[in-house]
Amino acid sequence: MNILIADDHPFTLQGTKSFVESYGYKVLDTCSNGVSALNLIKLHSPDIAILDINMPGLDGLDVTKKVQESKLKTKIILLTMHKEMTIYKKAKEYGIYGFILKEHAQSELEKCLQEVKKGNRYVSLFLEEDLISDNPNENNALSKLTLSERKIIELITQQKTSKQIAELLFLSEKTVEGHRSNIIEKLGLPKEKNVLLKWAIQNVH
Amino acid sequence: MNILIADDHPFTLQGTKSFVESYGYKVLDTCSNGVSALNLIKLHSPDIAILDINMPGLDGLDVTKKVQESKLKTKIILLTMHKEMTIYKKAKEYGIYGFILKEHAQSELEKCLQEVKKGNRYVSLFLEEDLISDNPNENNALSKLTLSERKIIELITQQKTSKQIAELLFLSEKTVEGHRSNIIEKLGLPKEKNVLLKWAIQNVH
DNA sequence: AAAAAATCAGGGGTTTCCCCTTGTATGATT
DNA sequence: AATCATACAAGGGGAAACCCCTGATTTTTT
Incomplete structure (x- = not known):
């Protein structure tokens, strides 16, 4: 050796x-x-x-x-x-x-x-x-997400808030927040504040 | 020895x-x-x-x-x-x-x-x-900050919250918040939510 | 001695995030 | 036809985080 x-x-x-x-x-x-x-x-x-x-x-x-x-x-x-x-x-x-x-x-x-x-x-x-x-779904966790969800996480990596995302996508802020929750659940992220931003910064791109 | x-x-x-x-x-x-x-x-x-x-x-x-x-x-x-x-x-x-x-x-x-x-x-x-x-390196925005302020912004880039920073540095959360405010003013950042995190991510390192 | 930096407190306002729930539409399954 | 699953949309509520302000004390620097 x-x-x-x-x-x-x-x-x-x-x-x-x-x-x-x-x-x-x-x-x-x-x-x-x-x-x-x-x-x-x-x-x-x-x-x-x-x-x-x-x-x-x-x-x-x-x-x-x-x-x-x-x-x-x-x-x-x-x-x-x-x-x-x-x-x-x-x-x-x-x-x-x-x-x-x-x-x-x-x-x-x-x-x-x-x-x-x-x-x-x-x-x-x-x-x-x-x-x-x-891990479970091959290398790409994003593949588990729907199209809307992917759009949203993309904007999260750009440090947009839910409100800003809502404006950009012509949605209610509440809708965006709903998507966020779903994403968090799908990815099995812990219950912290700002988990999504932290995750996105490290995992996307 | x-x-x-x-x-x-x-x-x-x-x-x-x-x-x-x-x-x-x-x-x-x-x-x-x-x-x-x-x-x-x-x-x-x-x-x-x-x-x-x-x-x-x-x-x-x-x-x-x-x-x-x-x-x-x-x-x-x-x-x-x-x-x-x-x-x-x-x-x-x-x-x-x-x-x-x-x-x-x-x-x-x-x-x-x-x-x-x-x-x-x-x-x-x-x-x-x-x-x-x-010495002539005064173009850096960070150079305007004091030592404590720099420590804090360093931790902000690591996505620590004020509370976490306070714990790490053995300070009151209030002190950390005070420093944040000062940093924001020194750098002339706009009055948005999370401005510091956004700025830090893009400007430090 | 004066100025700057660091520490902390109290209180207030706003935003953001997250959770839970409800509702609709669509399309697939049974 | 009825059921089920899923995506999508939206709302209420609550906790946390952030930002601001005033004010005060102590230490450090100049």
Whole structure:
């Protein structure tokens, strides 16, 4: 098991390395940007590459894409600070093996490595909470929504209020609010204020 | 030489620890927030404390201030992601011993520790450069805001409500609301609902 | 000493969001 | 023909969040 680690922050890089080694794996090499990471992967084809998403130049996602395109067999684990659904969705398309949030990484990295080693995939548990509603119907949660509902959620991502949406679509504000409720139920979102806006910002586009 | 390290990101914490140990120093303890850091400092009075600036609750700066006020003899080294003049100035007044940018920390931490051990102060070389380039940078709307205000707008971009922000910063909700009003006035934003969130989403980062 | 920043309080007004319910139309299922 | 499911529309009610204002104290900065 050879592992490559890439992260542009020296401290985080060292931390990751340190954790990985403490689990008993061998770290083949490390680097601090996407280009180097790609080169090293091509050169040594490590079993696993742990990549930070936010890197200058080629980011973790770009590298993943190129690794897939080149049909390299290195398995990719991505590390990210924020839970951004858009990125996760893309990452899934590119065939990543692991996806972990840095905040909780400590508790998950070891398990993730175990699973990936076996050939399985592992996604941060903290991410899946938000994905429960997202997963069952393939990659697109929006597909469950009707046309009107989709129009409305589109406008919500533009930070329009129900009132503004109502005006734009020549509807009663109440109608828009009704649609909102339906959307929330369909997606199984928690009962918070502004859930829809928060969800929309992270999931649409 | 006993050293305490505080950082809310597990990876960075581990990385820092790992580096420090590799230089031959002993890490007394670590923690992930300012309150714990302060308690541990009071309890064990380590020789040196390496603190991250961005932490929930008490941040590194707050801890530094309190350490100075309590006339504790622990020497503080601050780690920061962003090079903010305001913070650096304050830090200097609170009598910090070291100030390092995370990006370049690797190359500077060891030297910094050496100097601080001798009783000298050490400031990141990369900071002075950026201080110059930061000065004429008054076009930024954020530069008009005070430190507290910036903290708050940062949390607004993360879609926190005033209540949540108040909890995170240990403030009254009223204080947060007051800051919001001030920010809105300083930026000359229109009188709409949620103006701040909308503005923040589009203008910060 | 004066100005600015930070903290908090009380109270008020408005908006927005969300829930629950009702109603209609349509089209598919039984 | 009757039932069922679904989309769509709209209303009432309530809680939460936001914004505003005045005023006050304390700390920090200048």
